[in-house]
Amino acid sequence: MNFLVTDAGGPGEELARKAIEYFQDAALKEGIDLTDFDPEAPLHQQIAWAEARGLSIGCTYLRFSTKIQHSSEDQLRENIFAAARLKVFIPPHLICLDEAKKGRSTRRVGLSRLKAILQCGCSLVLVLFKLSRLHRNSYKGYEFIAERVVENGHRVIIFNDGIDSIDKRAWKAQVQLRGILDDMYVDSLIDHVKAGLVGLFEKRWTVGPHGIGYRSKILPDAPLTNLGKQRTMPEIDPVAAKLIRQHFEWIRDGMSLGEGLRRWLAAGGPIDPRSTTGRMTPTAYRRLLGNLRLTGRWEFGRKKSVWSSSKDYAEQQEQPDEEVSKFHCEDLRIVDDELFFAVQKRLDELKLGPRGPKKGKTAQLWDLTTEFFFCAACSTDQELVRFHQTGAHGRGMQCKRADFCRCKSAVRREEAVRAVCEKLQELIRQDRKLIGEIVVRSQELDARGDEGLLDELKQLENRERSLTRRIDDLSDLVGEGSEEDRAEMKAKIRAARSERVDVHEKLARARKTLERSSRTLTLDDVGQILDEFAALLTDGASGRLGEDAIYRALAVFRDLTGGCIMVHVEPRPARKQTNVRGQFQPRLLRVVRDKAELPPGSDDPVPEEVEVWLREPPLRDLLAPRVHQLIDVEGMSFRAAAKQLQKEGYQVNSGVVWQIYERYYEMIGQPKPKRPYNNGNSRESA
Ligand SMILES: [Zn+2]
16 A cells, blocks of 8 residues: 655644554454554554454544644544444554634645545545534535545445444435534534623623723633633723724814824734734724724624535624624723714715825824815805815815816915914804803703603614614525625615614714703803814914824814805906905804704804905905095095004005005906095195
């Protein structure tokens, strides 16, 4: 006999030595005569010795887990004893083994080695402990035995399943039946395992890795685990938890995921213990932001391993809600519901929405706000046309339609954003008292609003339930139908999920509002909120903000302008350079209410649109109507008009006033009227 097989997938020296020892033990027990047996002899001598004793030559295959110590030795021992009972000798060289790995089946060198051995052309006895050792999939196990073993003239003995191919009539049926039973057994085993995990978690014991934000607390009094380790329970890791909260706030306020990840790495944030790359990846960062456990909701059985015959590996399938065991542990909460669902909503939008700023230098407020500016000329009621960065170093912004826009004009981003910030601050100063009064007064009226809120809450809860049902129903159907049907079903599930995130966010808000409705807000509180807005805008406009505050300033800017500033480009008569006005509806009151976690007031005054110069007209254009007023209407001399304007804070002399007067008539397109010397005034003596 000649077996030309590799060492890979073979037993190795240590196990080979053990195999001989086991055989000697088994031979004694089974009454096999060991005279002349040489444990050190080469393969062909041992085979010759066994054949002379009337023994058959066997081979075997083991699949073991490195996690369980002695697993391979125990299996080997059992196989060799079973073989000896049937008068079969298994030389160490004919032992094949694979380490069982989780998930997708990797190349199984041991099994390949076994195939090579079975092609040797002689007759062997394959001794197996269980059919399921050969293949996870029973059909494949049957195929292997029929085609590779029996058809090649070998005999197979599966001793734990009581199968022997020497029984030519029965073995096929036995192998197939055993396969079916194994499959059923594995399914019920998975359920048992899940039930076991749930039981452990009910005691608050650690079940599997916790993920980022949690650590293990050792329970010295609890019984040891099956692997002989100390029992632990999950608890919040305060350092990681603080970092996580910070990142949730940043993302909620509009930070890009790329920037968030960069900061996570820079801060040396922890990574998932299951990570294979050893560092936080974009996917892992996103997963962290979506991890429901951070709200104290721990689930078991959301995903289930299901064996896929066609792909030959276990797939993770999402399970309907009723299959999932849920626990709510407030003491494991790191992020509050409102923050969590606000971030989920943003993640949802990010799937489609605009990308964040380019990485590199520290972003300024005006690097992050371009998407809030829209072209008034190109936008319609149906569709807004936004601005994009343009020009050298992207310092400007212009209508997305660029050359097709009839009002194309590049606006300096920095100047425009500063102007808007200044306008907002002016509004804050101006409306401070009014806003305070409205908020305080409406609180008194709102005492009766709780009922409406309860109604809303109930409706949202109903909606949430029906969406969950819908998702479950759709999930049940997802495996059926053609590729196209499946894709459609998945799209529907995505849509329903997305809506559910929305509902969750509203629910969290409503619950919090209800919780806070007993608290009353004073004028001072409102003042404080407004001060904070003003401070963020001042610093944001000056470019003074650090990396952290910039996103809070961004949130304030976006909220106060409603994220929509219409840009009007106005030609200037007889000049090439245009004026640019921005127009938006300030939402001061609304945002103050949001910030104070108060519901929107039903009879709040609708704010008027405000206008702001995004590109200031030159001083002469700006002053022209005023000069016209002073000279033509009030009849002042150029010198008197200059003095008046100086009093109003403009640095102009009479010569400039004369130029501005000329510009006025140029702007309105009329000839300048003839006026008497010194506009008819007698000259004052100097
Ligand atoms: Zn346009």
